[in-house]
Amino acid sequence: MTTVRILPEILSNQIAAGEVVERPASVVKELVENSIDANATQIIIEIVNGGKSLIRVSDNGIGLLRDDALLSIERYATSKIFNKEDLFSISTMGFRGEALPSIASVSKFILVTRTTDSDIGTKIDIAGGKILNVSDAGAPVGTMVEVKQLFFNTPARKKFLKSNTTETSHIADAVSGMALGNPHVQFRLFLNHKLQKSFSLSDDLFQRSVRILGRDVAGKLCPLEFADEFVRIQGYCSNPSVTRRSSSKIFLFVNNRLVYDRGLIAAIFQGYKGRIMKGNFPLGVFFVEIAFDQVDVNVHPSKKEIRFFNSKPVYQAMSETIDRALSCAQDNMTSYSQTPVFSLDTGEKKAVETFEFFDADVYPESISKIEQSIIEWQTPVIQNKPVENQTDSVQKQKEPACQQALPQPPGYPVPSVNPVKSVSPALKEKPVSFSATTKIIGQVMGTYILVETQEGIMLMDQHAAHERIVYEKLKRRYQLLKVQSQSLVVPETLDLNFKEADFLSGILEELKGLGVIIEPFGGTTFIIKAVPVIIDEKEIKHMIVDIIEKALVKKDRFSKDEWLEQCLILMACHSAIRANLKLNQTEMETLLADLEACENPCHCPHGRPIMIAWTKQQIEKLFKRVL
DSSP states (O other), X not given: OOSOOOOOHHHHHHHHHHHHOSSHHHHHHHHHHHXXXXXXXXEEXXXXXXXXXXXXXXXXXXXXXXXXXXXXXXXXXXXXOOSHHHHTSOOSSOXXXXXXXXXXXXXXXXEEEEOTTOSSEEEEEEETTEEEEEEEEOOOSXXXXXXXXXXXXXXXXXXXXXXXXXXXXXXXXHHHHHHHHOTTSEEEEEETTEEEEEXXXXXXXXXXXXXXXXXXGGGGEEEEEEEOSSEEEEEEEEOTTSEESSSTTEEEEETTEEOBOXXXXXXXXXXXXXXXXXXXXXXXXXXXEEOXXXXXXXXXXTOOBOEEXXXXXXXXXXXXXXXXXXXXXXXXXXXXXXXXXXXXXXXXXXXXXXXXXXXXXXXXXXXXXXXXXXXXXXXXXXXXXXXXXXXXXXXXXXXXXXXXXXXXXXXXXXXXXXXXXXXXXXXXXXOOOOGGGOEEEEEETTTEEEEEOSSEEEEEEHHHHHHHHHHHHHHHXXXXXXXXXXXXXXXXXXXXXXXXXXXXXXXXXXXXXXXXXXXXXXXXXXXXXXXXXXXXXXXXXXXXXXXXXXXXXXXXXXXXXXXXXXXXXXXXXXXXXXXXXXXXXXXXXXXXXXXXXXXXXXXXXXXXXXXXXXXXXXXXHHTTSOO
């Protein structure tokens, strides 16, 4: 008797469902993507008990004929691709032909569909993967899919579902993400027979972004614009003053597909580098348009993960487009640093769990390699060309709604659409002058400088401002001068364990290039003989140990640029003037003038804001002069 056997079709479908149908939100995602592929302009999603009892998705798309409807519930049956060449140039949301049969195998499933050429629709009843009935039915043009009692025949899967509230939250976030990526489609979400979300066709991308990211960011969004013959980037990124403690408000779209890509997330953080504090996450909506044959979406059955065939120019374009947009917004420092009169935190906590599309706990420790590759890659991206002159493969792409002209949020100029170039910080354009229109009132609480501007008043943190000035001076000096070391009068000894000693032995030459001379002293002991002139010798031992520990935890190679920057930040912090140090008028004026000359005058090297501002109107609201 043979021990190897072919699995029954129903069992193989249930196994496939484990990859495609993770939870009710996965069902909603697959069905809505099918509706989008069917050219629907109206999609209605109905949910009961977190999707466990009922999921119904209706659309006004092109519908299916009877024969096509019957084929659609067979595994690997699809109208999206036909040959292996199509697999490497996918232009649709779905293509695997697994979603419907996988969903039908673990639920009580009903499909009703009709095309414009037919007067009668088709209805198919399935329970646990078995077809119960196929009949004619009266139906409007389009398709309705009803999924009841999800996982009723796989109790082991069902017990892993969370509470109704949690599953509902996942569904709501999934619908919001797809609505954001498809502003040309009307979405309506009903939860337990009550309308919960409605996205109108009259909404543009900016309006949908505000609805999903939150009304508090409406005046704090910077538009993104970039296009060349290889990639196009559009969307909105938040002012660094608006952050979250998780990545749930970062929405990434590649060819209108909501995706997860660690490299793009790393590129976004690279664009925000020096503007947000560690552990904080920006908000934003980022659209990447690229030729379909330059991206692989056939990585995972969920189709969330992608791979670029040439990722470096995409990551470079993303990071520097964000950097340029934020630098453009910084030209008006008063507007850029505005803070709300009333706290945006109402103290109310969300009643349901927030679905984090990106893992906030895993992310920070896992992108350093990609982040470093972005820094090291210095080759400029292909020169900018008009969008109508893009390559044929890009011209063939369906023009998404996100490629329409982006509306301009209040208070922020739209950055010009220019090619990405690697620019030395010392050569970057100086921000617009504001010192001529300001008046220093004096020092407040021994720490903050009060400044009157044309728009209102501004408070500047003297320590953070001087820290930024010193940091940029140190960085320029280090870039322009050859690395100089100073020998220690009394060499420092460094005792490590075997693992740490092995790692340090492999980076001694790289450290020497930075001016840190370390020699083995036998066993796992080393001697630090010289350090760079910009580093305090009292700090070097701690820095070396910190390098080793971080590298071993991250399982990442030694990054000279990252380590050098941390050294510069530490030196700037120790050298900057402190709080409660009294400054005279001349010193405050000099501090303001030096800050104006900085590349990034709005944030200290740690990412903390240097200044906050209130407009005249905001102040008058506080005193009830205006309503």
